[in-house]
Amino acid sequence: MEERFITATNLRKTLFDSLDEVNNSNISKIITKNGMHYAALLSFDKYEDLLELIEFYTDDALAKEIKEAEKEIENGECVVLEEYLKEKDYVPEFVLSDKSNVDYGQGVHSSTNKQGKEKLRKNSGKLKKEN
16 A cells, blocks of 8 residues: 655645545555644545454454464465365366366366356356246
């Protein structure tokens, strides 16, 4: 996120433009008063993201789980999902969206190819009829 400095006096003059600027871009404004950092102006989405991060990093139970998971990764006690599914001979009937180069085998359609789009259209019609 790019930070731009603005004095409280200039902010008062350009408030609506500054609000639009932080809301429509990846910019935050550091408001200064008497040459000192005084406040920050950022979009509501960025504000919510920050609150979520604070909550995430202050959740002791979650922090413990993350540390345990990091240890498992370091010790090689985890597997990649695709490898696990192959090991279990799991073949999905339909892949909605996958930009990786994973080969799911014959008969599996992606929403990005013609057969997949047709199958998605047919299945969505069945769902509507059932509801």
